[in-house]
Amino acid sequence: MSDTLTPEKIMHLGMAFWGSKTLLSAIELDVFTILAQKPLDAEGLRRQLGLHPRSARDFFDALVSLGMLDRKDGLYMNTTETELFLDKAKPSYIGGFLEMANARLYKSWGALTEGLRTGQPQNEVKDGGGFFETLYSDPVKLKTFLQSMTGLSMWASKAIAQKFPWQNYNTFFDIGTAQGGLPVQVALAHSHLTGGGFDLPASQLIFEEYVRSNLLSDRLRFIAGDFFRDPLPKADVLSMGHILHDWNLEEKKQLIRKAYDALSPGGALIIFESLIDDDRRRNTFGLLMSLNMLIELPGGFDYTGTDCTGWLREGGFRETRVEHLVGPDSMVIGIK
Amino acid sequence: MSDTLTPEKIMHLGMAFWGSKTLLSAIELDVFTILAQKPLDAEGLRRQLGLHPRSARDFFDALVSLGMLDRKDGLYMNTTETELFLDKAKPSYIGGFLEMANARLYKSWGALTEGLRTGQPQNEVKDGGGFFETLYSDPVKLKTFLQSMTGLSMWASKAIAQKFPWQNYNTFFDIGTAQGGLPVQVALAHSHLTGGGFDLPASQLIFEEYVRSNLLSDRLRFIAGDFFRDPLPKADVLSMGHILHDWNLEEKKQLIRKAYDALSPGGALIIFESLIDDDRRRNTFGLLMSLNMLIELPGGFDYTGTDCTGWLREGGFRETRVEHLVGPDSMVIGIK
Numbered sequence: 223m224s225d226t227l228t229p230e231k232i233m234h235l236g237m238a239f240w241g242s243k244t245l246l247s248a249i250e251l252d253v254f255t256i257l258a259q260k261p262l263d264a265e266g267l268r269r270q271l272g273l274h275p276r277s278a279r280d281f282f283d284a285l286v287s288l289g290m291l292d293r294k295d296g297l298y299m300n301t302t303e304t305e306l307f308l309d310k311a312k313p314s315y316i317g318g319f320l321e322m323a324n325a326r327l328y329k330s331w332g333a334l335t336e337g338l339r340t341g342q343p344q345n346e347v348k349d350g351g352g353f354f355e356t357l358y359s360d361p362v363k364l365k366t367f368l369q370s371m372t373g374l375s376m377w378a379s380k381a382i383a384q385k386f387p388w389q390n391y392n393t394f395f396d397i398g399t400a401q402g403g404l405p406v407q408v409a410l411a412h413s414h415l416t417g418g419g420f421d422l423p424a425s426q427l428i429f430e431e432y433v434r435s436n437l438l439s440d441r442l443r444f445i446a447g448d449f450f451r452d453p454l455p456k457a458d459v460l461s462m463g464h465i466l467h468d469w470n471l472e473e474k475k476q477l478i479r480k481a482y483d484a485l486s487p488g489g490a491l492i493i494f495e496s497l498i499d500d501d502r503r504r505n506t507f508g509l510l511m512s513l514n515m516l517i518e519l520p521g522g523f524d525y526t527g528t529d530c531t532g533w534l535r536e537g538g539f540r541e542t543r544v545e546h547l548v549g550p551d552s553m554v555i556g557i558k
Numbered sequence: 559m560s561d562t563l564t565p566e567k568i569m570h571l572g573m574a575f576w577g578s579k580t581l582l583s584a585i586e587l588d589v590f591t592i593l594a595q596k597p598l599d600a601e602g603l604r605r606q607l608g609l610h611p612r613s614a615r616d617f618f619d620a621l622v623s624l625g626m627l628d629r630k631d632g633l634y635m636n637t638t639e640t641e642l643f644l645d646k647a648k649p650s651y652i653g654g655f656l657e658m659a660n661a662r663l664y665k666s667w668g669a670l671t672e673g674l675r676t677g678q679p680q681n682e683v684k685d686g687g688g689f690f691e692t693l694y695s696d697p698v699k700l701k702t703f704l705q706s707m708t709g710l711s712m713w714a715s716k717a718i719a720q721k722f723p724w725q726n727y728n729t730f731f732d733i734g735t736a737q738g739g740l741p742v743q744v745a746l747a748h749s750h751l752t753g754g755g756f757d758l759p760a761s762q763l764i765f766e767e768y769v770r771s772n773l774l775s776d777r778l779r780f781i782a783g784d785f786f787r788d789p790l791p792k793a794d795v796l797s798m799g800h801i802l803h804d805w806n807l808e809e810k811k812q813l814i815r816k817a818y819d820a821l822s823p824g825g826a827l828i829i830f831e832s833l834i835d836d837d838r839r840r841n842t843f844g845l846l847m848s849l850n851m852l853i854e855l856p857g858g859f860d861y862t863g864t865d866c867t868g869w870l871r872e873g874g875f876r877e878t879r880v881e882h883l884v885g886p887d888s889m890v891i892g893i894k
Contacts (some may be wrong), residue, residue, distance in 0.1 A: 228713055229643040229652045230885045235624060236576035236585075238663055240846040245572050274677030277852040281674055283838040284845035288571060293839065307565040316565045319570040328575055332665055335583045338617055341610030377564055392806075479622065489818040502619040503629065507569075509577040509620035516613040520579040523616065549566045 239328075240436075241288050246324035248285055249317045254300055254308035257291070261299040318373030322366060330517045343516045353519055358424045367429050372403035373461050378494055379407035381547035382461070386492060386555070388412045391458035396480065397449055398465040401432045402442065409438050418443040421457055440486055451478060452506050454484040461492040469512065470521030478537040478556075485558045491539065493551040498526045507550035530554040566623065570807055575664075576625050582660035584621055585653045590644035593627070600801035620840045629844035638754045645870035646871035654709030658702060680853045689855055692809045694760045697829065704764050711799050714830055718797070722828060722891070724748045730795035731756055733785055737768045740799050745774050754779040756791055772830035785813060790820040796829040802866075803847065806857030814873040814892075821894045825874065830889040866890040 244316040248254065251271050256262070262270065268278040282298050285291040290308075292299050298308070307316045308354030326345065332346035346351055357367055382404065387393075392415065396405045399419025409415055414537060419429055423446040433442045445455050450473070454460065460481045466474045481491045508524050527544035534542045539556030546552045560825045584590065587607050592598070596808040598606065604614040607608065620632055626644075628635050642744075643652045661704070662681065669680035683689055693703055718740065728751065735755025745751055755765055759782040760877045769778045781791050786809070802810045817827045834844040844860050851858030863880035867890060870878045875892030884886045 224757055227639055227642055228884060229639070230580070231625065232639060232652070233656070233885070235577060236581050236653075236659060237846070238845070239573060239575040239659075239667060240850065241576065241842060242574035243667045244846065244849065244854040245568070247674065249572070250671050251674070272841070273674050276677035277674055277840075277849055277859070280845055280852075283834075284842065284849060287842040287845050288840045290571070291566065303563055303565070303568060306563055316568070317572075320569070323572060329668055331575060331579045332668070334579050335586050338583065338587070338609050338613055341612035359821070386670055477580050498619075502615075503622045506577060506620065506623040507573070509616055509623050510573070510580065512616040513580065513620060514576065514615075515615055522842075523613070548564060 228444075235412040242285070243286050243324075243328065244281065244319055245288065245290055246328065248281075248290065249308060250324050250338055251553045252310065252315075253291075254286070255310040256301045257298060257303055258309035258311065260299040261294075263296050264298065267298055270461065282530050310369075314365060314376075316373040316376050318366070318370035320373070325366075326489045327514065327517070330467045331514075334513065334517065337383045337513075341516070342465070343519055353487055357469075358422055361424070366422055367402040368425060371400040371464065372432070373441050375403045375494075376407070376555075377549065378463065378551040379404040379412075381551070382494060382553060383411035385545060385547065386459075386490075386553075388415060390492070391415070393417050393486075394459035394461065395445070395455040395457045395461070397454055398462060399429060400425060400443075402429045402444075403432075404463050405442050406433060406438060407438045410436065415460045416441045417457055417459075418445060418455075418475045420447055420449065421448065422444045422448060437473050439537045449480065454480050456484050456488045458486045459492065460485060460489070461494070464496075466493055467495050468519055469516055470520040470523075471532075473521070474525075475537065478533050482538045482556075482558060488558045491534070491556040491558075492553050493530060493534075494547060494551055495524060495554075496550040497530070497544070497552040497554070498524055500528045502514040502526065504549055511550075527552060527554055533555075571649035577620070579660075579664065580601055580617065581624065581626055581655055582664065584617075584626065585644060586660050587625075587657050588646065588757075589621070590640045590653075591646040593636045594641055594645035594647065597630075597633040599632050600634065603634055623742055634731065643690060649663075650712075652709040654702070654706035656706075656709070661702075663850065663853070667850075670849065671790060672854065673849075677852070679855055691816065693724065694758055697760070701764050704736040704761060707736040707800065710769070711739045711830075712743070712798065713714055713885065714883045714887040714889075715740040716747075716829060718828065719743045719747035720797040721881060721883065722826075722889070723793075724751060724795075726825070729749070729780070729793040729822075731791040731793045732797045732799070733790055733813075734798060734801040735765060735780075736761060737855050738765045738780075739768075739874050740777050740797055741777040742769060742772045742774060745777050752777045753795075754781065754791075756781045756783055756785065758782065758784060785816065790816050792820050792822070793818070794825045795821045795828065796821060796825070797830070799830045800832075802829055803831050803851055803860045804855055806859075809857070810861075811869055814869050818874045818892075818894060822893060825894045827870070827892040827894075828889050829866060829870075830883060830887055831856050831860060831893075832886040833880070833888040833890070834860055836862045836864045838862065847886075857879070863890055867892075869874060 257354040337344045394417040396419045496508040499505045512524035531542040534556035541557040666681040671682045730753040732755045830843040835841045848860035867878040870892035877893040
């Protein structure tokens with residue numbers, strides 16, 4: 223046994239759910255939204271949050287040590303990052319996905335072992351009902367979910383708005399658009415574009431509200447439909463963000479074929495995901511996202527850029543490329 | 559809004575429970591114990607583990623990307639660290655605490671927000687019964703728990719065996735000894751010492767089995783007792799590892815006074831914990847361990863070296879010092 227080896231890295235990873243849940247509870251409790259108004263001392267913050275005195279200070283100082291809060295002269299305040307990204311009052315808020323993780327995924331992942339043994343989803347579906355059927359039948363849950371998708375995709379959407387040659391195209395539709403996170407970022411950056419989002423009818427009002435709040439209702443519209451049953455809207459560019467990974471291989475290929483059919487000649491399909499690296503050993507988030515598809519859905523899985531360009535070629539696209547966006551996210555582009 | 563800021567750090571922490579639970583499930587499934595016998599390809603490993611084909615490869619590659627497995631030419635194998643620390647067949651196995659985290663704490667921590675609001679424990683105690691009463695009445699659960707404590711304290715115990723001047727003392731007892739993790743490491747390193755461990759009667763057989771397996775039965779014995787009701791064993795050195803943090807302030811001080819009374823003149827009390835740094839902003843594990851005391855127990859909390867030396871002085875100890883051990887753990891020493 224080597225004396226230089228310690229189990230620290232193992233213990234750190236194994237117990238990482240402590241720090242993770244601490245941040246998720248802080249978001250749930252509006253810690254960052256409250257501190258965005260003004261710095262507070264421990265007692266002031268505790269009272270505003272309605273916390274019991276026993277562990278409030280440990281909670282706040284744990285957030286300091288995790289790099290999520292600053293503390294100066296006894297006053298707690300947001301860091302530059304949490305001030306920007308976790309204040310619910312700011313449009314730059316990205317906590318929606320973390321809110322969903324706290325409300326749903328943390329618990330579902332508790333049954334990961336059972337999921338691995340059975341290959342079956344471990345979320346609310348265990349109590350009966352399909353994931354999307356259940357979700358889209360409850361307007362409040364649906365809005366939270368769709369907002370969480372906007373948060374998850376916000377930074378990748380900004381990168382797509384910058385990195386894709388939008389000047390070469392005029393119309394675009396985002397397939398499975400949820401709240402319209404991607405079309406809004408693209409339309410904000412490129413005033414010559416028109417298009418919108420395609421999703422199930424239940425998303426329409428939530429999409430339209432979000433587009434209106436971004437003053438884009440004149441250029442972005444909603445088309446209601448089921449992407450397996452209905453034809454996709456015709457456009458120069460179609461995009462699918464965190465959509466293909468929800469589905470099994472045959473369904474993935476079917477969606478790619480339908481996109482091909484709907485595109486103008488020379489048009490482009492943009493697929494973006496937390497793509498697994500081709501060697502399947504670096505993009506941890508992509509690999510764990512694939513396990514999240516096990517937890518959430520009957521056949522979904524994440525995939526590599528090489529997997530995806532293969533399906534695009536098979537679906538008729540004449541040219542393909544993979545481009546990194548930001549963090550764990552990349553896009554795959556297919557040209558018709 | 560700055561363009562150089564990204565929410566990556568926030569997302570990474572918020573979703574860290576994914577990677578954490580992936581490792582915990584791997585330990586539960588004996589991934590590392592099986593691979594310690596020989597490297598296996600994805601299909602061989604999947605079959606041995608009894609996993610469904612759907613997500614097995616994602617699971618294995620996620621462990622590679624998390625640094626917990628290596629993969630060469632399609633064969634999965636342990637890393638140097640996981641081979642040493644997570645193979646259940648080796649005495650260097652430290653996964654007991656992680657097993658307990660997987661079986662109990664992950665779920666209990668799901669109710670952190672409620673714990674913070676109420677100040678009340680969120681573990682099995684919510685269904686009635688006290689933590690230790692429930693634990694010590696179930697021999698199987700007790701053994702798992704006591705083994706988990708050995709795993710948690712193993713590296714700190716080795717450090718205490720090295721860093722404390724044991725040559726100046728002859729007898730020692732570990733208070734709240736569980737399986738005897740600390741006395742075993744100390745006695746293995748110092749053949750002149752005799753002593754043992756003190757704990758509730760239910761621990762006796764588990765302690766004696768562990769001591770016997772380390773060939774130390776001639777020098778280490780078990781004394782059964784309740785450290786609040788009974789006097790502590792007399793010795794030159796007494797130790798308490800991850801004991802004081804279980805209790806409220808008055809109980810902590812009471813245990814320190816009882817240790818003072820039982821020590822020889824010039825004797826030493828060693829207290830070791832994941833001590834919070836005095837500025838309460840660096841030792842994340844110590845701060846989160848204190849939140850774990852909220853989840854687990856009615857009044858426990860972790861504390862800083864300065865907190866503890868203050869209590870030792872108040873309890874009559876004439877000399878105190880704080881010394882770092884390994885990772886998040888430090889010891890506080892009080893000389894009578």
